[in-house]
Each structure stands twice: as C-alpha cells, then as structure tokens.
Amino acid sequence: MSEGSQVAHAARKQAIRRKAQRRHSHFYERCSHWSFNRNGEAEPIRWHRERWVLAATALLITALSGFLLPAWASAMRTPPAAEAHRLLPLALPKASPATTQAPTVEDWQRVQVEPGQTLSDIFASQGLSMSDLQRVMDAAGDARSALHSIRPHQEFDFLLGSDGSLKGLRFDRDSATRAMVRFEDGTAKLTLEPRDMDTREHVAHGVIDSSLYAAASRAGMSPGMVGKLADLFKYDIDFVQDLRVGDSFTVIYDDIYRDGSYYTEGDIVAAEFINQGHRYTAYRFKKADGNYGWFSEDGRPIQKSFLRIPVDFTRISSTFSAARMHPILGRMRAHKGVDYAAPTGTPIHAAGDGVIKFRGWMNGYGNFVIIQHSKSISTAYGHMSRFAAAERVGQHVRQGQVIGYVGMTGLATGPHLHYEFRVNGVQRNPQTVTLPKPEPLPQAQLAKFEAQVVRPQLARLKQVDQSVKLAMANSRQHSDE
Structure with a gap:
C-alpha cells in the first residue's frame, strides 16, 4: 500500500471514530474511566450497578447451561438395542393316547312327570317298550317301590343309545338318594348315589290386615307353609271367626336344599301367633321315641285332645x-x-x-x-x-x-x-266349651326341651319382634318428617 493511501485510510478511521463518539457520547462519558493499560497505574475496581448486572447475567447463563445441556444430550442419545434372547428347545414327555382323548359326555334326557301320566306313558314317549320298563323294574331292587307311585313334577333321566335302545335310567329313590340303573353288555347294574342335603332356616313375620294368606304371602311364605302354620294353631284359633286386623305372627321354618339348589320347604321350627292380644307359641322337639312333635312353651303338646272344628267350612x-x-x-x-x-x-x-x-x-x-x-x-x-x-x-x-x-x-x-x-x-257350646289340656312332657324331657329349644328359639323370636318394632318406629319417623 502507498503512503498516500495509508494516510487516506487513517483519515477515514479517525472520521469514523469521531462520528461514533458523537453518536454515543453519553456512553463514552460514563465509561471513560475504564482502562486496560497494564503499564499505567491501575485504579481500584469500583463495583457499580452495571457491573453487578453483568456478573449476575453471566452466572445465570452458566447455571442454565449446566441443567439444559445434559438433558439435551440425553434426549438426543440413541436408545440401546434390545438384548437378543436365544430360544432353546426342551424335550417334553410323550403324551399317552389316553390323555389325548376328550372325555365322553353322556347325553342324559330329562323327563318331568305331567299330571295324569303313568310310568308306561313316560317310557312310550321315549320310544321304549313295556319290556324295557320291566327290565328296569327287575333291576331296581330295593328302589322299585319308588317306581310304583310316581307323582307330578317328579323327574326321570334316560340314557339312550344311538339306535334308541335303553342304556340307563336315573330316578329318586327318596329325597336324599338317587338310583341309577345301567345296561351294559346285556347285564344290569344298580347304583345308589347319596344326594347332598342341606337345611337352612328361614324367618317370616306378618301382620294381618285382611286375611292370613294375604299377610303370609307378603312375608314370602308359600300357601303350603301357611297351611302348616294354620294346622299348628287350629286347636286354639278359629282362622275364620277369630282373626282380627293387627294380629301378627312370626315363623321360623326350614328350607331344604339338595345339591346346592332349593328343593322344598321343611317343617316349622318355632312359631308365635298373637290373636286378639293372646299369645300362642309352638316349638318343634324330638321326643324320647325319636319322633318330632310340637309343644307350647310350657311343654304341652300343641295337638289338643279335641279339634275345635271338625270340618273345613265356608x-x-x-x-x-x-x-x-x-x-x-x-x-x-x-x-x-x-x-x-x-x-x-x-x-x-x-x-x-x-x-x-x-x-x-x-x-x-x-x-x-x-x-x-x-x-x-x-x-x-x-x-x-x-x-x-x-x-x-x-x-x-x-x-x-x-x-x-x-x-x-x-x-x-x-x-x-x-x-x-x-x-x-x-x-x-263347641265354640266356648273348655277343652281338657293334654299332659306336658315328662320332667326329664321337659328340662331338655326348655334348655335346647325354648330358650334359643324364644330369643330369636324376640329379636325378630324388636327388629320389626324398630322398623315400624323408623317408618313413622320418616312419615312425620
């Protein structure tokens, strides 16, 4: 570069510097005391507000870099490849032919006895002959008596071959035993199977507002159980003439289940009837002879010496x-x-x-x-x-x-x-004459009756009565509100 051009370049730089100083004169006035001259005498640094702002900004940038850079690096990292697994063959035991075959399901056909049907009618409906019926009779043994008197809704299970021939018959010998007759290879085989019988107690309570049957139906009792209740107290209560609105009853009776399903109603275990303010009770008790009977709380038989009314009248x-x-x-x-x-x-x-x-x-x-x-x-x-x-x-x-x-x-x-x-x-007058009372249980049986029957069942009857009174009180309270 020539000397003239150097002079011109220096002049331009001076001109630019003077222009910048004039435009930013306020900055140069504030920062004119700053010096980086190592040779000259250094003045002590004085921390003004600008220096504190610059230092705080530098620290903040440094801290954010420490948090953000590692997270960004982790996010950008390639996920590791899944570890490879090896499949190793295992030797399994050979299955026997017996385990590979599905069990045979026998197709038993259930038939329910209709009113008026006979056993021969039922066999004929299955395409079987009288000779088939006779074969069953001959093979039934002690269970034969159950086949002589069948009743409506009783069930019979037939097992028939592919050609329609009789292979088996199942029926109830009694409520707790099922009899099964099988015919195989020209021979007959009888098997008796016990049924799983279970008894569960049921509690019902009702208040008369129109009739005994209406109140008992609302309490969940069947007509048959209502008849049993009326039979217990028929010696003391005329259920046509004596019932009044507000009379009440509580009954504890057995429900019988067979093989886990409801089968039938059992007997009444304990009962209480309030008629016109008079309280009558009945408790079931096993007597010394092994038979069951029903007794009042004082141990006298419910069955009186005389029926108050000897006919079902209108x-x-x-x-x-x-x-x-x-x-x-x-x-x-x-x-x-x-x-x-x-x-x-x-x-x-x-x-x-x-x-x-x-x-x-x-x-x-x-x-x-x-x-x-x-x-x-x-x-x-x-x-x-x-x-x-x-x-x-x-x-x-x-x-x-x-x-x-x-x-x-x-x-x-x-x-x-x-x-x-x-x-x-x-x-x-048959309606008002005092009937003689039956004799109570003997002293030894009476003590057993009171301890094992009356006390526990009386406690249950009282518990039901208290629950009913509480429910009625709550109902009245809600109605008042």
Missing part, C-alpha cells in the same frame, strides 16, 4: 242357642249344636280319639254318628250325605280320621254339618 249357618226359630218346623226350638255350612261331600273328621258308639239314621239328624271319647265326653255329627267306608259301631278312630261327608239328610235346608259336644250326655 261359614257358620247356625250357632248354639237355647231357642231359635227352626227353619223347617217353623217354631221356636233349642239348637244344641253348631251348624257349619260346607259343600256336599266335604270330609268330616273325628274331633278326638274314641270309639264309634252310634252309626245310622236318626230322626231330624239324618245320617248320624256319635263317638265316645271318655267316660264323660262324646261328640255327635249329623246330616251326613254318607258314612266313611269300613266304619262300624265299636270301631276305634283317631283324631282327624274321616268318619263321613257333609250332606243335608234329615231336617236340613242346605248342606252342612251339625256338630255337638256333650259332657255327661248334656250338649255344650
């Missing part, structure tokens, strides 16, 4: 009276019994154990029966349509045994039973 057509207008004779006459209206042919039962003293026709009474129960007590039954078969004078009868059937023989305007209760030959 209404009382005439009560006991010292004087009434006779419907046929048309004059005042004493009516020394109770007339129970019922359809013709309704069975009439002996009110108690006794001996038939009279059986035949008697003026006014028509077909008439007198039963002597003890030296002082007898009962009489009139207007029968007919007598029970094989009944004769001197024959002993049991309580509840059918002795005849409702009719309107003699002086009667409609079918009904005229019933009399006599003490020393004098008629008493």
Whole structure:
C-alpha cells in the first residue's frame, strides 16, 4: 500500500471514530474511566450497578447451561438395542393316547312327570317298550317301590343309545338318594348315589290386615307353609271367626336344599301367633321315641285332645242357642249344636280319639254318628250325605280320621254339618266349651326341651319382634318428617 493511501485510510478511521463518539457520547462519558493499560497505574475496581448486572447475567447463563445441556444430550442419545434372547428347545414327555382323548359326555334326557301320566306313558314317549320298563323294574331292587307311585313334577333321566335302545335310567329313590340303573353288555347294574342335603332356616313375620294368606304371602311364605302354620294353631284359633286386623305372627321354618339348589320347604321350627292380644307359641322337639312333635312353651303338646272344628267350612249357618226359630218346623226350638255350612261331600273328621258308639239314621239328624271319647265326653255329627267306608259301631278312630261327608239328610235346608259336644250326655257350646289340656312332657324331657329349644328359639323370636318394632318406629319417623 502507498503512503498516500495509508494516510487516506487513517483519515477515514479517525472520521469514523469521531462520528461514533458523537453518536454515543453519553456512553463514552460514563465509561471513560475504564482502562486496560497494564503499564499505567491501575485504579481500584469500583463495583457499580452495571457491573453487578453483568456478573449476575453471566452466572445465570452458566447455571442454565449446566441443567439444559445434559438433558439435551440425553434426549438426543440413541436408545440401546434390545438384548437378543436365544430360544432353546426342551424335550417334553410323550403324551399317552389316553390323555389325548376328550372325555365322553353322556347325553342324559330329562323327563318331568305331567299330571295324569303313568310310568308306561313316560317310557312310550321315549320310544321304549313295556319290556324295557320291566327290565328296569327287575333291576331296581330295593328302589322299585319308588317306581310304583310316581307323582307330578317328579323327574326321570334316560340314557339312550344311538339306535334308541335303553342304556340307563336315573330316578329318586327318596329325597336324599338317587338310583341309577345301567345296561351294559346285556347285564344290569344298580347304583345308589347319596344326594347332598342341606337345611337352612328361614324367618317370616306378618301382620294381618285382611286375611292370613294375604299377610303370609307378603312375608314370602308359600300357601303350603301357611297351611302348616294354620294346622299348628287350629286347636286354639278359629282362622275364620277369630282373626282380627293387627294380629301378627312370626315363623321360623326350614328350607331344604339338595345339591346346592332349593328343593322344598321343611317343617316349622318355632312359631308365635298373637290373636286378639293372646299369645300362642309352638316349638318343634324330638321326643324320647325319636319322633318330632310340637309343644307350647310350657311343654304341652300343641295337638289338643279335641279339634275345635271338625270340618273345613265356608261359614257358620247356625250357632248354639237355647231357642231359635227352626227353619223347617217353623217354631221356636233349642239348637244344641253348631251348624257349619260346607259343600256336599266335604270330609268330616273325628274331633278326638274314641270309639264309634252310634252309626245310622236318626230322626231330624239324618245320617248320624256319635263317638265316645271318655267316660264323660262324646261328640255327635249329623246330616251326613254318607258314612266313611269300613266304619262300624265299636270301631276305634283317631283324631282327624274321616268318619263321613257333609250332606243335608234329615231336617236340613242346605248342606252342612251339625256338630255337638256333650259332657255327661248334656250338649255344650263347641265354640266356648273348655277343652281338657293334654299332659306336658315328662320332667326329664321337659328340662331338655326348655334348655335346647325354648330358650334359643324364644330369643330369636324376640329379636325378630324388636327388629320389626324398630322398623315400624323408623317408618313413622320418616312419615312425620
């Protein structure tokens, strides 16, 4: 470069410097004392606000770099390759031919007995002959009796071959045992299989507002169980005349399960009935002879010496009276019994154990029966349509045994039973006469009955009663709110 050009270049630099100093004169005035001259005398550094800002900014950048750079490096790192696995063959034991075959499922065909069907009808419906039925009868052994009296809804399982031939039959010998007859290679084999029977207690409580059956149905009881409840207390309660709104009952009874499924209802274990403020109880107890019976809390049998009413009636057509207008004779006459209206042919039962003293026709009474129960007590039954078969004078009868059937023989305007209760030959009102109480359990059995039955079951009945009262109180409280 020539000397002239160097001079010109230096002049331009000076001009640029002066221009920059004029434009940024305020900066140069503030920073004119800064010096980097090592040769000159250095002044001590004075920390002004600008220096603190620059230092803090440098520290912040350094700290952020320490956090961000490693994270960025990790994010950019290539994921490691999955470790390779090797598959090694394993020697397995050879399967036997028996384990490779699926088990054979036998196709048993279930048939339910319809009302009116016979066993031969059921066999015919399966394409089987009377000879097949006879083969089953011959092979059934002790279970044969179950095949002689079949009932509706009873079930039979048939196993038939591909050609329709009989290979097997299953049926209930009794509620706890199933019998199976198999035919193989021309021979018959009988097998008895016990069923898994389980008893579970059921508790029901009801309050009468219209009828016993309506209240029991709301409590979840079947008509059959309602009948059992009525049978227990029929000696003390007339369920047609005596029931009142507000009467209540609590029943503990057994439900029977077979093979884990509900099978049928069992017996009543304990029951309490409140009728017109009077409390009646019944508890099941196994007696010394091994049979079960039902007893009140004081250990007396529920079954009284006499039935209060010996017929299932629809209404009382005439009560006991010292004087009434006779419907046929048309004059005042004493009516020394109770007339129970019922359809013709309704069975009439002996009110108690006794001996038939009279059986035949008697003026006014028509077909008439007198039963002597003890030296002082007898009962009489009139207007029968007919007598029970094989009944004769001197024959002993049991309580509840059918002795005849409702009719309107003699002086009667409609079918009904005229019933009399006599003490020393004098008629008493059957509805109000005091019936003799049965004897309680012997002392040893009575103590066992109280300890094992009454105390635990009475506690359960009280618990149900308290729960019902609490539920009613809560219901009233909610209704008030």
